[in-house]
Amino acid sequence: xxxxxxxxxxxxxxxxxxxxxxxxxxxxxxxxxxxxxxxxxxxxxxxxxxxxxxxxxxxxxxxxxxxxxxxxxxxxxxxxxxxxxxxxxxxxxxxxxxxxxxxxxxxxxxxxxxxxxxxxxxxxxxxxxxxxxxxxxxxxxxxxxxxxxxxxxxxxxxxxxxxxxxxxxxxxxxxxxxxxxxxxxxxxxxxxxxxxxxxxxxxxxxxxxxxxxxxxxxxxxxxxxxxxxxxxxxxxxxxxxxxxxxxxxxxxxxxxxxxxxxxxxxxxxxxxxxxxxxxxxxxxxxxxxxxxxxxxxxxxxxxxxxxxxxxxxxxxxx
Amino acid sequence: xxxxxxxxxxxxxxxxxxxxxxxxxxxxxxxxxxxxxxxxxxxxxxxxxxxxxxxxxxxxxxxxxxxxxxxxxxxxxxxxxxxxxxxxxxxxxxxxxxxxxxxxxxxxxxxxxxxxxxxxxxxxxxxxxxxxxxxxxxxxxxxxxxxxxxxxxxxxxxxxxxxxxxxxxxxxxxxxxxxxxxxxxxxxxxxxxxxxxxxxxxxxxxxxxxxxxxxxxxxxxxxxxxxxxxxxxxxxxxxxxxxxxxxx
Ligand SMILES: Cc1cc2nc3c(=O)[nH]c(=O)nc-3n(C[C@H](O)[C@H](O)[C@H](O)COP(=O)(O)OP(=O)(O)OC[C@H]3O[C@@H](n4cnc5c(N)ncnc54)[C@H](O)[C@@H]3O)c2cc1C
Numbered sequence: 001x002x003x004x005x006x007x008x009x010x011x012x013x014x015x016x017x018x019x020x021x022x023x024x025x026x027x028x029x030x031x032x033x034x035x036x037x038x039x040x041x042x043x044x045x046x047x048x049x050x051x052x053x054x055x056x057x058x059x060x061x062x063x064x065x066x067x068x069x070x071x072x073x074x075x076x077x078x079x080x081x082x083x084x085x086x087x088x089x090x091x092x093x094x095x096x097x098x099x100x101x102x103x104x105x106x107x108x109x110x111x112x113x114x115x116x117x118x119x120x121x122x123x124x125x126x127x128x129x130x131x132x133x134x135x136x137x138x139x140x141x142x143x144x145x146x147x148x149x150x151x152x153x154x155x156x157x158x159x160x161x162x163x164x165x166x167x168x169x170x171x172x173x174x175x176x177x178x179x180x181x182x183x184x185x186x187x188x189x190x191x192x193x194x195x196x197x198x199x200x201x202x203x204x205x206x207x208x209x210x211x212x213x214x215x216x217x218x219x220x221x222x223x224x225x226x227x228x229x230x231x232x233x234x235x236x237x238x239x240x241x242x243x244x245x246x247x248x249x250x251x252x253x254x255x256x257x258x259x260x261x262x263x264x265x266x267x268x269x270x271x272x273x274x275x276x277x278x279x280x281x282x283x284x285x286x287x288x289x290x291x292x293x294x295x296x297x298x299x300x301x302x303x304x305x306x307x308x309x310x311x312x313x314x315x316x317x318x
Numbered sequence: 319x320x321x322x323x324x325x326x327x328x329x330x331x332x333x334x335x336x337x338x339x340x341x342x343x344x345x346x347x348x349x350x351x352x353x354x355x356x357x358x359x360x361x362x363x364x365x366x367x368x369x370x371x372x373x374x375x376x377x378x379x380x381x382x383x384x385x386x387x388x389x390x391x392x393x394x395x396x397x398x399x400x401x402x403x404x405x406x407x408x409x410x411x412x413x414x415x416x417x418x419x420x421x422x423x424x425x426x427x428x429x430x431x432x433x434x435x436x437x438x439x440x441x442x443x444x445x446x447x448x449x450x451x452x453x454x455x456x457x458x459x460x461x462x463x464x465x466x467x468x469x470x471x472x473x474x475x476x477x478x479x480x481x482x483x484x485x486x487x488x489x490x491x492x493x494x495x496x497x498x499x500x501x502x503x504x505x506x507x508x509x510x511x512x513x514x515x516x517x518x519x520x521x522x523x524x525x526x527x528x529x530x531x532x533x534x535x536x537x538x539x540x541x542x543x544x545x546x547x548x549x550x551x552x553x554x555x556x557x558x559x560x561x562x563x564x565x566x
Contacts (some may be wrong), residue, residue, distance in 0.1 A: 103449045112411075112530075136323070141533065183470075191477065195476040199566070223566065248494060308555070312375065312556060
C-alpha cells in the first residue's frame with residue numbers, strides 16, 4: 001500500500017520537483033488514507049521532505065548509484081515498490097525520470113501516463129488528465145491496472161508545506177545487469193536549466209545575431225532565469241541546440257516566459273504554452289505571439305530590453 | 319549491422335488540433351500526416367550508417383493502411399524495406415509489444431525510435447521496447463557512433479550532456495542533435511521511384527493489451543486579451559508582473 005515518489009536531487013539538494021511530488025503525493029495519500037513514501041538516492045539529509053508531507057523516506061546510499069543509469073535506478077525503485085506493495089508511483093518530468101518511467105512500467109507490469117497536469121479525476125479506476133499534441137490539447141485517460149505510474153508535468157501542481165513526522169530508513173542497493181557505462185557528464189555550470197527554471201528568457205531571430213545575446217543573458221541574470229531561443233536561432237548556430245524550445249525542441253513550463261524578437265510560430269508556441277505567464281517584446285504588432293501572450297510590449301528589443309534590465313535592477317534593489 | 323527505425327505517423331506541426339464525436343476522437347479532416355520529427359532524425363542517422371557502415375535499414379510502424387504513404391516516404395529517404403503491423407494501437411505499451419514481437423524474430427543490432435511522438439507525447443515506446451527485449455537503452459540521444467559492436471552515445475540531460483558507452487543490441491530514443499538539420503533528406507525523384515519497388519509488408523498483429531485508454535480530449539481554455547504596455551512605460555510591466563501576475 002502507500003504511494004511512492006522518487007525524489008531527485010542535485011549537488012546534495014533536492015530539486016524543486018521533489019517538493020512538488022511530495023505535495024502532490026500527499027494530496028492523493030490523504031484521499032486514500034495511505035502513507036506517502038519517498039525514495040532518495042545518495043542523499044544524506046532528507047529531513048526537508050517531511051516539511052512537504054512525506055511520511056517515510058527510504059534512502060539508498062551506494063557508490064554503485066553514483067552516476068545515474070536508468071536501468072539501475074529503475075531496478076531499485078521496482079524492488080521497493082514490490083516490497084512495499086505500492087499501487088501508485090509518482091515521478092517528475094525530468095529527463096532522468098522520463099528515462100526511468102517506461103523501464104519501471106514494464107518491470108512492474110504497470111500502466112504509465114506521462115505529462116499529467118493535475119490531481120487524478122478519479123482514483124478507482126485511476127483517471128488522469130495529461131497534455132498531448134505538444135500542449136495543443138489534453139486527454140483524459142484511465143489506467144485500470146494493479147500498479148500505475150504517473151509522470152507529473154513539472155510546475156503543474158506546485159508545492160505546499162505540510163509538516164509530518166518522518167520515519168527514515170535505509171535500503172541496500174540492488175545491482176541491475178547493464179553494460180551501459182557513463183563516460184562523462186558535462187554540466188553547463190552555474191546556469192539554471194530550462195527544465196528547472198522558474199523564469200525563462202528567450203530570444204528569436206529579431207535579435208539579428210549572436211553578438212546581441214548579451215541582452216538576453218543580462219536580462220536572464222537579473223531575473224535568475226534560464227536562457228532559451230527559437231529554432232532558427234539554434235539552427236544558425238547563434239545559440240547551442242540545448243536552448244532550442246518549442247515543438248521540436250524542449251518544452252517550457254516555467255512560471256514566466258519572456259519572448260524577445262520571437263514571432264510566435266505555432267511550433268514555437270506549442271512548446272512554451274504550459275508556461276503560466278507569457279510576455280512578448282516585438283516591434284511588429286501583427287506578430288502572432290501577441291495572441292498567445294499575457295503581457296506585451298510593441299517596441300524595438302534593442303531599446304526595450306536595456307530599459308527593462310535597468311528598471312528591474314532598481315526594482316530588485318528597492 | 320541490422321537497424322530498425324520505428325516510425326510514428328503524426329499530424330504535421332502546423333496542424334490545427336480538433337476533436338470530433340463528442341471530443342472522443344482526433345479530427346483527421348484536412349490534416350497532413352508526416353514522419354514524427356524525432357523519428358526522422360533517427361531515420362536520417364540510420365541512413366548514414368547504411369551509407370558509411372553498410373547497415374541495412376528497416377522501418378516499421380504500427381497502424382492502419384493510412385500510414386503507408388509515411389512508410390513509402392521513409393523508403394524514399396533511403397530505408398531498405400518497410401513493415402506495417404496492421405493494428406490501431408490504443409497506447410504506447412501496445413505499440414511496444416507489437417514491435418517487440420517483430421524484433422524477437424529479426425534480432426536487430428540497433429533499434430531507433432523517436433524519444434517521443436508529437437501527437438501523444440507519451441515518451442514510452444522506446445523504453446518499454448528495450449525493457450521487453452532486455453536490450454540496452456539510451457534516450458534523448460543526440461549523438462551516436464558505433465564501432466565493433468560497441469556504441470558511444472550522448473544523452474541530453476537537464477542542463478547538460480552525458481556520454482555513455484554500451485554494447486549492442488541497443489534501443490535509442492532519438493531527438494534533435496542526432497543529425498544536423500541540414501542533413502535531413504528530402505526525397506528526390508529517383509528515391510521516390512525506387513521506393514515504389516521496395517518491399518512494404520503487412521504483418522498480422524500479435525496478441526497485445528493496452529494499459530491505458532483515452533476517454534476524452536479537450537483543448538486549452540481560450541486565452542484572454544494580451545495587456546499591452548507602452549515601450550516608455552516599462553515600470554508598468556514590472557508592476558504587472560509583480561503585483562498582478564506575482565511571478566517576479
Ligand atoms: C517541422 C517544424 C518544426 C518546428 N519546430 C520549431 C520549434 O520547436 N521551435 C521554434 O521556435 N520554431 C520551430 N519551427 C520554426 C517556426 O515555424 C518558426 O520559423 C520559428 O519559430 C521562427 O523563429 P523566430 O520567431 O525567432 O523568427 P522570425 O519568425 O523571423 O521572427 C522574428 C521576430 O522578431 C521580430 N523583430 C525583428 N526585429 C525586432 C526588433 N528590433 N525588436 C523586436 N522584435 C523584432 C519580428 O517582428 C519577428 O516577429 C518549426 C518549423 C517546422 C516546419
